[in-house]
Amino acid sequence: MNKNVKVQVTHLTKKFGELLVLNDVSFDVYDGEFLCIVGPTGCGKTTFLNSLTHLYEPTSGEILFKGEKIDLRKHDIAYIFQEYSAMEWLTVKENVRFGLELKKQYKGINEKVKDALELVGLTKFADYYPRQLSASMLQRVVIARAFATQPELLLMDEPYGQLDINLRFRLEDEVVRLCKQTKTTVIFITHNIEEAVYLGDRILVLTNKPTSIKEIVTDELPHPRDIAAPEFVEMRNRITDLIKWW
């Protein structure tokens, strides 16, 4: 992995009124890496990503994307939210098209949509509406929408929180494969330590509120990872210990 810094976060702080949620967080994200962020539930992980993208205006601090101030209008960023975010009034195909249209990437748009649908295995369901799909399919629509725009930075906020274990492993493998294939930089938030160890190149462990970084763990186990391997279990235990707040 090359170590070019893609995103540089310095002294990021976010307050809601008097409540300090993010307390002076600084870290780098390297080009092409899969960075997992874990922390105790309710520690402000979502606020963390939302501040990072300026969906919430940070109270102070700076986020640089390839050396410039981060700007959603200019930079190719995609965000997969915790809630289902497929547009109910659009078909699967139109949902995937939606991101490309907003990004004004009209060139070869039909091919891009087709490829993205194929990537997540939804070609057959291109003309379905979201209400006709299952939970995992809905999440795959959103993944396809994100990948279709070929983002330089992909943010994922507990995208599989509501899925069962089997599906989760399948979609996790899928996402790792997609990211490696497209060399996308990913920030992936989860409260599931096993998921983080399974996916991440590095794992950023957060503390309880007010949130700061407890430790950044490098995870160099080879893919595909075996969750029963002793190295895997050891790393999982290590992170569990870091995260303990009781």
Add this chain to the structure above:
Amino acid sequence: MTKQKKLFAFRMKIISICALFGFFLFWYLVTDVWKLAPETLLPSPLKALETGITKWSVKKPDGSTLPQHIFASLRVSLLGFCFGAVIGVPLGIMMAWWEKADMCLKPVFDFVRTIPPIAWIPIMIILLGIGVVAKASIVFLSAFIPCVVNSYTGIKSTKKVHIWVGQTFGASKTRLLFKVAIPSALPYIFTGLKVSLNSSWGSLVAAEMLGSDSGLGYMIQLGRLLCRADLIIVGMVVIGIMGTILSAILDFMEMKLVKGAV
């Protein structure tokens, strides 16, 4: 549709038709057979039908044929309704989307909307007379308010996460409005239009009853003055039929335009 479902739907239709038929039969029995009410107070369905058919071409006693009344009412109600929708829907959207518009217009609007449209009739008659403009203005008021309220609510209920999706894909505020907020509010907007249509049709009849020289409401009112219950019933039935047709047109448009709804 499966065979069973088709059979079920067919049965339901038969039941509906029977119920309607039963209603008319009961009416017939009460009036023509048992003679429970004098004909001047409650005419039989056959008499009403007869009046309806002759009224189609006869101008007596109220000065216009039935098609002329229908046309007069339809013209006023559609005029008022269209203006109400064309102004009300964008206004509701604007108020919901731009905070400044909300702050300026909401207090005025919240006050005005508590006044029932019918309460506007006297002032409208004084200001504008009993012509088309006066009646259309009353219809406009009653159509306009539900359009604003529902469009406003629709835009305000846009899911935060959908807005965020648009924002992360770099959409400007105006683009977000057209690509995210309005499509997601469309079911609400249509509900608003349907409510509008109903209330505009209702206030039209009220306006015509109070001050007018043509239209279905006027015909009913004259029927009362002349003690012609059959004329009143014909008027009511035609009002019902017209309202149903207009609602059906809107339902059809909703089906074509609102996608992916439950």
